[in-house]
Amino acid sequence: MRRVARGDQEAFLELYERYAARVHALTLRILGDSMLAEEATQDTFLKLWSRARQYVAARGSFLTWLLTIARHTALDRLRLEGRRPLLSCEDDPEETWNSLPDEQTASDEARWRSLYFAVRALPEEQRQVIELAYYGGLSQSQIAEVLGWPLGTVKTRLRAAMQTLRAQWLPQKDENPKGAL
């Protein structure tokens, strides 16, 4: 990352090789359109290139920083296009989660995979609230409007979903000091 901050294009392309699939997965999940997702992925990496000096390792992992940029970029594009957020995701994890390049990556991949399945295991109404909030960028009031539910119901289901994930996933994170992204 220091090399990228110094303007090393080769280092930048190495980072792209390593993280492009992660970024693209997120932008595609948010936008639900391959062309828009491709543009959002490109914009994310161009922002990475231009903002590399702003990254401070002490504040969090590089991947979290990069994916946060990707999320905001894709949500901005979602609002710009006036598109409605996706209500659900039809990914096939078995097909895409079968390659674990190294031990560290394998460890992270395993954790993220467990979180993915924990989300998918949530009751449908809780999972929808979580996904609309995080991948759709909607507030609780907006989610209530989209789903036609009372606001109190949305609040209750969102909190219940997060409490479930906290109970099921965070203990695994605590067992692994390198758990933060």
Add this chain to the structure above:
Amino acid sequence: MSREECTPYRENLAAYALGALDMEDVQALETHLQRCAGCRAELADYRAIGEGLLAALPRRDPPAGLKRRLAARLRGSGARRSGFSMWWSRVVGRVAWGQVATAVAFVLLVAANLLSLVQMRELQHQQAVLVERVESEQVAIAMLAYPGIQSVPVRPDIEGVAGQMLVDPDGRIATLILWNMPRPRQGEVYQAWLIDEQGGRVSGGLFTPQEEGTFTVVVVAAPDPLEKFTGLGVTVEPQGGSPAPTGPRLLSVDF
């Protein structure tokens, strides 16, 4: 802080961590978080889940061409850009700045050349006027030194003008030396007329005093020896002169 006191805020922590808390509730929660360690700890957990959700998606490879385009963008820009500057770079990138620069340079070059041409012509005009003036004055000086030259007083028809005329009776050249001749108006010129014995008028040339308040030397060229003429008059004529006097007379000279 008591659990009861935290209850309304704890209900909002998960939504806040995901950025889904409605704006009207954010301010109160953030104020509470500043003084409640328990809620901050719970929020940290939810935020960790939020960060996990960023990566908790199966990988999706972008199209292969994207890397090539990014590499091309970096090679093309060679600069760090983001947000507005990226948008601006896309706008600017569509303009052929090399051609614009060439066109601007060409226009400036043409303008500079035109300016130089105008200045050169003005200088050439001033030079011609000065040369004519020097030549007239040299003729006048030469005539003063030449034997047999007659000096005849000028009779002005307008106030303030005075002068002498140097006449070589055997020759065809005379010199008018005038003082305080006003400049003609725009589009007008002074014309000298030689008057023959029958009263006919023959043009002796056009002139325009260059500066008021100084003397003007005018060389009058006659088609015949001056002894055949009885006098000279100067009138105001349109620019370019007239075949015969049309304007008011300014002065006269009797040989």
